[in-house]
Amino acid sequence: MAEMNYQVAVIGGGPAGYVAAIRAAQLGGKVVLFEKDELGGTCLNRGCIPTKTFLKTADMIRDIHKAAQHGVINDPTTGVNMEKVVANKDHVVHQLTGGVGALLRSNQVTVVKGEAELTGEHEIACGGKVYTADSVILCGGSVATRIPIPGIENPNVLTSTEILDLKELPEKLVIIGGGVIGCELACAFAPFGSQVTIVEATDRLIPLMDRELADSLKESLIKSGIDVRTSVKITEIRSEGGKTYLLCGDGTKLEADKILLSVGRGTDLSCLGALKDKIRTEKGKVVVDDGMHTSVPHIYAAGDINGRMMLAHTAFKMGEVAAENAMGGHKTVDLSFVPSCVYAIPQVASVGMTEDEAVAKYGRDALRIGKFPFAANGRALSCGEPEGYVKVIMLEKYSEFCGVHIFGAQAAEMIAEPTALMGAEMTVEETADMIHAHPSFSEAFMEACADAMGRCIHLPKKH
Amino acid sequence: MTEIFMPKAGMDMKEGRLIRWLKEIGDPVEKDEPIMEIETDKITMEAEAPATGVLLAKLIGDDTTVPVLQTIGYIGQPGEKVPDAPAAAAEAESAAPAAAEAAETKADAAAPQLPTLNGAVAATPYAKKLAAEKGVDLSSVTASGPAGEVRARDVLAAPQQNAVNATPLAKKYAEVNGVDLAGVTGTGYDGKIRKSDVLSAAAPAPAQREITRIPLTPIRKAIARNMFSSLHSMAQTSDSVEVDVTELMALRKRLLEHKEELGTKITINDLLSYAAVKMIKTHPLANASFSDTEILCYPDVNLSMAVATDYGLTSPVVHGADRMSLVELSLAMRDLVTRARDRKLTANDQQGGTFTLTNMGIFPVDNFNPILPAPQSCILGFGRCVEKPAVYQGQICIRTMMVLSVTYDHRVFDGGEVGSIMKTMKEYLESPELFLVQ
Numbered sequence: 001m002a003e004m005n006y007q008v009a010v011i012g013g014g015p016a017g018y019v020a021a022i023r024a025a026q027l028g029g030k031v032v033l034f035e036k037d038e039l040g041g042t043c044l045n046r047g048c049i050p051t052k053t054f055l056k057t058a059d060m061i062r063d064i065h066k067a068a069q070h071g072v073i074n075d076p077t078t079g080v081n082m083e084k085v086v087a088n089k090d091h092v093v094h095q096l097t098g099g100v101g102a103l104l105r106s107n108q109v110t111v112v113k114g115e116a117e118l119t120g121e122h123e124i125a126c127g128g129k130v131y132t133a134d135s136v137i138l139c140g141g142s143v144a145t146r147i148p149i150p151g152i153e154n155p156n157v158l159t160s161t162e163i164l165d166l167k168e169l170p171e172k173l174v175i176i177g178g179g180v181i182g183c184e185l186a187c188a189f190a191p192f193g194s195q196v197t198i199v200e201a202t203d204r205l206i207p208l209m210d211r212e213l214a215d216s217l218k219e220s221l222i223k224s225g226i227d228v229r230t231s232v233k234i235t236e237i238r239s240e241g242g243k244t245y246l247l248c249g250d251g252t253k254l255e256a257d258k259i260l261l262s263v264g265r266g267t268d269l270s271c272l273g274a275l276k277d278k279i280r281t282e283k284g285k286v287v288v289d290d291g292m293h294t295s296v297p298h299i300y301a302a303g304d305i306n307g308r309m310m311l312a313h314t315a316f317k318m319g320e321v322a323a324e325n326a327m328g329g330h331k332t333v334d335l336s337f338v339p340s341c342v343y344a345i346p347q348v349a350s351v352g353m354t355e356d357e358a359v360a361k362y363g364r365d366a367l368r369i370g371k372f373p374f375a376a377n378g379r380a381l382s383c384g385e386p387e388g389y390v391k392v393i394m395l396e397k398y399s400e401f402c403g404v405h406i407f408g409a410q411a412a413e414m415i416a417e418p419t420a421l422m423g424a425e426m427t428v429e430e431t432a433d434m435i436h437a438h439p440s441f442s443e444a445f446m447e448a449c450a451d452a453m454g455r456c457i458h459l460p461k462k463h
Numbered sequence: 464m465t466e467i468f469m470p471k472a473g474m475d476m477k478e479g480r481l482i483r484w485l486k487e488i489g490d491p492v493e494k495d496e497p498i499m500e501i502e503t504d505k506i507t508m509e510a511e512a513p514a515t516g517v518l519l520a521k522l523i524g525d526d527t528t529v530p531v532l533q534t535i536g537y538i539g540q541p542g543e544k545v546p547d548a549p550a551a552a553a554e555a556e557s558a559a560p561a562a563a564e565a566a567e568t569k570a571d572a573a574a575p576q577l578p579t580l581n582g583a584v585a586a587t588p589y590a591k592k593l594a595a596e597k598g599v600d601l602s603s604v605t606a607s608g609p610a611g612e613v614r615a616r617d618v619l620a621a622p623q624q625n626a627v628n629a630t631p632l633a634k635k636y637a638e639v640n641g642v643d644l645a646g647v648t649g650t651g652y653d654g655k656i657r658k659s660d661v662l663s664a665a666a667p668a669p670a671q672r673e674i675t676r677i678p679l680t681p682i683r684k685a686i687a688r689n690m691f692s693s694l695h696s697m698a699q700t701s702d703s704v705e706v707d708v709t710e711l712m713a714l715r716k717r718l719l720e721h722k723e724e725l726g727t728k729i730t731i732n733d734l735l736s737y738a739a740v741k742m743i744k745t746h747p748l749a750n751a752s753f754s755d756t757e758i759l760c761y762p763d764v765n766l767s768m769a770v771a772t773d774y775g776l777t778s779p780v781v782h783g784a785d786r787m788s789l790v791e792l793s794l795a796m797r798d799l800v801t802r803a804r805d806r807k808l809t810a811n812d813q814q815g816g817t818f819t820l821t822n823m824g825i826f827p828v829d830n831f832n833p834i835l836p837a838p839q840s841c842i843l844g845f846g847r848c849v850e851k852p853a854v855y856q857g858q859i860c861i862r863t864m865m866v867l868s869v870t871y872d873h874r875v876f877d878g879g880e881v882g883s884i885m886k887t888m889k890e891y892l893e894s895p896e897l898f899l900v901q
Contacts, residue, residue: 398635400658425630425658
């Protein structure tokens with residue numbers, strides 16, 4: 001039994017879990033990690049990474065369509081071989097999950113395959129065996145939420161997990177939910193050749209992002225041929241004559257070969273086991289403080305399971321902090337400057353407050369908004385990516401960054417700069433003075449800062 | 464050779480106390496190694512060696528207070544000769560700036576003694592040169608020159624905002640809000656001052672909540688004056704005893720049944736008051752007052768009652784209470800209380816009291832120390848009547864109990880008399896027939 005005693009036990013091998021396990025091991029802990037499926041969690045297996053392989057395929061198709069404009073003589077007829085799209089995805093995923101396994105091995109973390117749950121405050125059962133640990137870090141992650149509409153059990157209704165394994169391209173794809181996942185997959189399947197419709201119940205896409213960006217994205221998606229319907233609810237999914245239809249609240253009826261259900265994600269609390277009534281939860285999320293402590297001493301919860309911010313990169317940080325504290329540290333997580341990216345085409349990326357939040361906090365008169373369009377950026381134009389803009393929200397009194405929002409081809413890469421500067425507490429004023437490489441997309445950020453200061457060189461004089 | 468100065472640890476620091484040297488003369492020291500402990504007006508801290516070498520000299524001993532930037536020791540190579548101790552310690556300056564200043568002052572024959580004016584800031588030429596080199600704003604420097612001019616040592620001592628380890632945003636917040644970063648503790652990496660640090664340093668002390676000011680009414684003033692002078696002019700002493708009022712309560716209940724015939728609802732307070740008045744018959748010193756030459760025992764019992772009203776405490780008086788029956792006393796007291804609450808007391812109603820009763824029984828109060836209304840010699844206080852376990856006829860049972868408190872003027876009588884008063888009161892209240900027959 002001796003080998004079943006650990007300092008730290010981690011349940012779940014996703015971004016929070018594997019990072020927690022590695023960090024605890026780095027700090028000298030004897031660590032066991034339980035994973036019921038594949039290492040890497042939703043991010044690597046069913047989320048961030050696989051969707052990006054699809055989106056790269058979509059990007060290539062788009063480039064091929066645009067190639068003639070850049071002088072390439074080619075046949076712009078394109079199509080996808082879904083089996084190969086999926087195989088390519090699987091290859092990338094396999095490579096990354098394998099990498100996670102290798103990292104865990106190199107840190108001497110014991111990985112146990114199987115569904116694990118707490119049977120006591122220091123006790124975990126997995127595969128008929130009982131393990132004990134001084135501290136337990138719960139990283140159970142999340143699963144796609146289902147909504148109770150009639151016909152939701154229709155076999156043509158897929159979650160994001162299932163759609164990534166489709167070997168055949170659906171001719172008509174209806175996406176329920178215009179959040180990050182819905183928009184990204186719409187941007188993949190539309191260039192593949194599917195006729196895509198997004199149905200969103202609220203009045204806007206990507207509800208957590210800045211409204212202006214959401215509106216811009218909607219316009220772009222519509223322009224690229226995606227049918228975007230906001231403020232529309234699905235009332236029923238019905239099979240008629242071998243076909244599947246969605247009945248909408250506005251009276252319309254949509255035909256679909258496949259339906260993607262992407263209405264959000266809910267926590268997976270199965271790992272709480274016998275302690276499900278003892279560990280405090282709120283609205284289905286495990287309640288933690290900034291140090292990732294749950295209501296039970298020596299039990300931590302990191303990642304999606306605590307619902308603080310369901311992103312892989314916040315899960316990494318939370319896992320690290322949980323591990324430090326499980327090993328006797330006193331660390332906290334600061335989620336003030338977390339970038340969020342939507343890998344739609346074009347991309348959307350944000351850090352800090354949205355304009356609405358900043359106005360609510362400081363009032364409109366206290367703010368200056370700087371904006372610079374990629375249409376005025378040399379590099380963006382050369383790349384044939386003139387769409388979008390960088391928007392900087394500044395608290396004028398302190399020249400402080402409240403938020404930076406980018407809409408455009410390179411948004412997800414570009415957001416790292418404002419994130420770093422905001423974390424380092426650089427001011428908008430100084431950023432406007434920093435020399436940025438020319439020509440580069442990143443200049444647009446500097447120019448937006450200068451615009452907020454009222455001294456942008458490359459914009460016409462404002463009256 | 465390098466001088467060791469008394470460091471200037473803050474804008475306002477004028478002098479510092481050397482608590483003790485941490486090194487002996489001849490000890491090797493490393494640059495930045497703590498060599499002494501000093502105390503400012505705010506903190507105690509270790510100060511570091513300005514150079515590597517050996518400690519050549521200590522110009523001041525432990526526990527000595529000197530102005531900031533005074534030379535207090537030297538570090539150099541073994542065998543180096545220490546210059547003669549500075550003649551005027553209080554005027555000590557770092558040698559280099561002083562020399563340079565002297566040189567420049569000599570060179571500038573046109574204005575040999577006057578500080579050069581540049582804008583509004585008066586500064587010596589060398590101070591200006593240093594300020595320019597170091598990017599120090601002269602207007603922010605505290606001047607120590609005899610004519611109020613900024614001297615080189617002031618520039619050297621000025622906190623350099625740019626050198627402060629703070630984020631740009633933190634500096635901006637400090638600038639806008641007028642926070643001196645030198646006084647802010649950083650929580651960022653390696654002590655870097657972040658925005659939140661400036662905000663917590665700038666946060667005003669919790670807002671002082673307004674004190675409610677209630678103007679003194681004439682009655683409040685009178686109560687204050689009377690209470691204060693009473694306590695200061697008499698030898699007041701208090702005692703208390705618990706009495707069993709079960710029988711008294713039963714009596715009151717029986718009397719209530721006869722309220723029609725009696726023409727009044729006899730209250731427990733009526734009974735207590737009546738018993739007290741009867742007690743005075745055998746204890747005339749309780750109805751007396753002290754004068755410097757004699758004790759005055761009053762022929763009548765003018766019973767004063769403490770009555771709480773919405774405008775303050777009043778003490779209306781039942782004159783000649785000793786000549787009244789229980790019913791008469793009850794009616795007289797009710798009349799006075801009603802008029803007191805209706806603000807209809809006459810001057811006469813409030814004069815001539817010789818003995819006072821105060822009843823706290825409607826509140827959860829048992830024992831208390833009443834204050835004597837001068838010049839009366841005795842005040843009796845009644846606490847609440849409350850059921851509690853008590854020993855009665857050798858058994859523990861539930862009895863209605865009350866605490867009787869007394870304050871008396873020790874100049875008029877002593878503890879023996881008060882014991883006797885308490886004994887009588889206790890007997891009367893526990894066996895009511897005894898006072899009813901008086």
